[in-house]
Amino acid sequence: MSAVVEDSIRQLKAQRQAPLCAYLYDLPALRAWASDIAASLPPACRLYYAIKANSEHRILETLRPVVSGFEAASLGEVRRIRAVSRDCPIVFGGPGKTDDEIEGALQAGVRLLHVESAQELRRADLAGRRAGRPVAVLLRVNLRGPLPAATLKMSGAPTQFGIDEAELPAVLRVLRHECTHVELKGFHLHSLSNNLDADSHAELIALYLQKAAGWSAELGRRLEVLNVGGGIGVNYRSLDSQFDWTRFRSRLARVLDAHAPPGLEILFECGRVVTAACGYYAVEVLDLKRNHGTHFAVVRGGTHHFRLPASWQHSHPFRVVDVDQWPYPFDRPELARGHITVAGQLCTPKDVLARDAYVERVRIGDVLVFSHAGAYGWSISHHDFLSHPHPETLYVG
Numbered sequence: 001m002s003a004v005v006e007d008s009i010r011q012l013k014a015q016r017q018a019p020l021c022a023y024l025y026d027l028p029a030l031r032a033w034a035s036d037i038a039a040s041l042p043p044a045c046r047l048y049y050a051i052k053a054n055s056e057h058r059i060l061e062t063l064r065p066v067v068s069g070f071e072a073a074s075l076g077e078v079r080r081i082r083a084v085s086r087d088c089p090i091v092f093g094g095p096g097k098t099d100d101e102i103e104g105a106l107q108a109g110v111r112l113l114h115v116e117s118a119q120e121l122r123r124a125d126l127a128g129r130r131a132g133r134p135v136a137v138l139l140r141v142n143l144r145g146p147l148p149a150a151t152l153k154m155s156g157a158p159t160q161f162g163i164d165e166a167e168l169p170a171v172l173r174v175l176r177h178e179c180t181h182v183e184l185k186g187f188h189l190h191s192l193s194n195n196l197d198a199d200s201h202a203e204l205i206a207l208y209l210q211k212a213a214g215w216s217a218e219l220g221r222r223l224e225v226l227n228v229g230g231g232i233g234v235n236y237r238s239l240d241s242q243f244d245w246t247r248f249r250s251r252l253a254r255v256l257d258a259h260a261p262p263g264l265e266i267l268f269e270c271g272r273v274v275t276a277a278c279g280y281y282a283v284e285v286l287d288l289k290r291n292h293g294t295h296f297a298v299v300r301g302g303t304h305h306f307r308l309p310a311s312w313q314h315s316h317p318f319r320v321v322d323v324d325q326w327p328y329p330f331d332r333p334e335l336a337r338g339h340i341t342v343a344g345q346l347c348t349p350k351d352v353l354a355r356d357a358y359v360e361r362v363r364i365g366d367v368l369v370f371s372h373a374g375a376y377g378w379s380i381s382h383h384d385f386l387s388h389p390h391p392e393t394l395y396v397g
Contacts, residue, residue, distance in 0.1 A: 001280065001319055001371055002026060008396045009282050009367055013323050019284040019300035020367055022392040023378055027062045029397065030278035030374070034066045037274065040249045042256055045266045048091060050230055051077050053271030053375035054279070058395055060084040063274070069111065071269035075101040078108050091227065091269065093140065093188065095160045102127045106135065112225065113137045114188045116162055118171045121179065128181030135181060138227055140188040141165055143211065162188075165211075172219060184221065187212045190229025194272065198244040201232060202251035205266075209259035223264055230270040234277070234372055236314050243273065272375040279374020281306045281391070282321075285366050286345075288333045295340045297362060302344015302351045305391050306373060307381040315355045318342065321367040334363040342368060346386055 005024055013020050038047040046068035051060060055077060060070070061084055069089030072078045081090055092105045093114035102124055105113060115121045115137045128135040142162035163171050175184060189208045195201050205228050216223040232248075235241050260266070283301040290296070303309070309316040326332045339358050344351040353370065362368070383390060 001369055002029065002397075004397050005280055005369070006321055008394065009321050009369060010323070012282075012394070013284075013325070013367060017327070019286060020282060021284065021300045021305070021389070022282050022394055023305075023373065024280045024282060024394045024396055025056070025059065025374060026278045026280075026397045027058065027395050030059070030275060031062050031066060033277060034063055034274050037245065037270070038066055038068075040245050041268065042249065042253050044256060044260060044264060045252075045268060047274075048089075048267055048269045049274055050269045050271030051080065052379065054275045054377070054379050055080050056393065057084065059275060059374075064088060067274075068267075071271075072105075072110075075104045075108075078105055078110065082108055091138075091267065093190075093269075097123075099123060099127070103130070106131055111136065112185060112227075114140045114227070115182075116140050118163070118167075118174050121171060121174055121182065125179040125182045131181075133181070134183040136183050136185050138186050138188040138225060139163060139168070139171065139175075139184065140190070141168055141211070141215075143189065143191055143207075161190075168215065169218075172215070176219070184219070186223050186225035186227070187215060188227040188229070190227070190231065190269070192231045194233030195231050196233045196235055196241075196243050198248035199251060201243075202248060202255050204228075204231075205252060206255045206259055209255070213259070213261065223261060225265050225267060227267040227269060230268065230272070232268075232270055232273045234272055234375070236309075236312070236316060236372060239317055239372065274375070276372045276375040279372070279377060281370040281373040281377060282367050283344075283370075284323075285362060285364050285368060288335055288340075288362070288364055294356075295335055295338055297335075297340050297342050297368065299342060299344055299353070299368060301391060302346050302388075303353065304344070304346055304351075304382050304385045304388060306353060306370065306377045308373070308376050309353050310350055311376075311380065315357060316353050316370050317372070318354055318357070318368045318370045320359055320362050321369055322361075322363075323365050323367055326365055332363055332365065334361060335359065336361045345388055 048069045049067045050071040073094035089111040091112045092110045140162040283299040287298040342354040
């Protein structure tokens with residue numbers, strides 16, 4: 001946690017009596033980190049930001065000058081992007097697109113539509129006919145594998161994502177014989193999420209390149225674009241052991257030299273790894289208690305604000321920020337040099353942010369700051385369960 005974030009929390013606490021609950025985003029840190037990622041990729045590669053990770057307007061504004069474009073998974077996300085930029089490149093994906101979404105995306109000038117099935121391909125062609133112009137598409141393929149281990153798998157298993165690799169020849173026949181207003185630019189292969197191993201991720205992209213080259217040869221068309229998805233992870237269990245970008249760049253450069261045809265554009269649509277480290281979820285301790293031998297800190301907030309730990313079933317890292325003010329006439333409870341489970345205000349035992357975490361000292365009225373909360377935190381949470389107030393959203397730096 002940077003000094004500017006800690007200072008901001010102390011200032012916020014000094015300015016108000018109500019218990020603190022806030023998301024804080026360090027925008028200069030975000031801009032610097034995203035710039036480093038973009039610069040680390042080989043020249044043929046482009047960094048697109050997948051806004052599902054965090055679609056706050058200020059986040060998108062900060063990233064717009066840094067990334068090559070944005071990835072959207074709904075028409076609502078397309079509109080969020082267009083509220084920031086009228087002309088930045090957008091790739092539009094996700095299963096189950098409606099006709100309104102496909103046509104709305106075309107009207108918004110999306111660069112590429114990721115097609116997930118033969119039926120969606122036919123509907124994209126129909127939308128192109130209605131618009132009087134061809135629709136640029138990538139076919140999303142659900143590979144059979146083998147694929148690296150990861151927290152979530154979208155391919156190599158029965159999922160709703162993409163075209164089964166075994167069914168791709170039939171979809172290519174639909175493209176050749178039925179579609180007059182679809183222009184195939186390449187393929188989309190987003191197979192997994194939260195891969196932490198640089199070597200296996202480079203090998204995965206080598207597999208993507210080999211597969212896409214074979215499909216393009218079957219079609220007799222030059223491969224223009226290959227979207228390799230995101231899937232590069234964040235290690236929430238050990239913050240000192242993260243994805244090795246230096247090693248990945250070196251391995252990726254060798255992969256591209258060996259397998260990428262000249263002129264191929266490779267898109268990365270990263271989300272989590274771009275914004276996670278810039279965000280903090282700060283919550284005040286409301287109560288300390290012990291139940292059945294376990295110490296609990298009950299905080300002003302919970303999984304309705306920050307669902308990520310419960311969703312991924314991990315104990316999220318945090319730091320204690322000491323707050324000296326104590327407004328009550330009775331003694332201030334504290335736990336020193338012990339282990340504590342951090343729980344929220346919801347009426348469910350699943351409302352837990354961290355389990356059995358060691359603390360030197362924590363007191364009622366101190367603030368717990370959960371780092372790496374800038375991706376899939378607020379954006380995936382069930383905000384209005386129990387109708388508690390929303391957290392503040394603040395930008396620092």
